[in-house]
Amino acid sequence: MTHIDIGIDREHRLSTAEGLKQLLADSYTLYLQTHNFHWNVEGPNFRELHLMFEEHYTELATAVDEIAERIRTLDVPAPGTFKEFAKLSVIEEVEGVPSATEMVDILTHNHEQVVKTARKVLKLA
Known part of the structure; x- marks a missing residue:
């Protein structure tokens, strides 16, 4: 790490970055799961769910x-591997292809879970 001075001491930057790493991991895992469900949803609500899942994974x-x-602005490397x-995420992977209703649930x-992580990180920031 290089020396940066953004008005946040090093320990506070590092603890905030650690929280953000979990938020990133949770969000990315949710992104991947949502994209997976977009590809694999079936049933009478296919079109609506397919489009909704696409909107969600895009966001x-x-x-x-x-x-x-x-x-990165906190001068910490962002995690970027599965x-x-x-290791960081609390979001559990789903085996197989759930039903459309199960996907929504x-x-x-x-x-x-992501909201809970974000609220926890907000307290650190």
């Missing part, structure tokens, strides 16, 4: 980029 792609860039994300729960 998540923007969010993960912003979170990673914020980590291995790192799996899973994504709702995992969005709630």
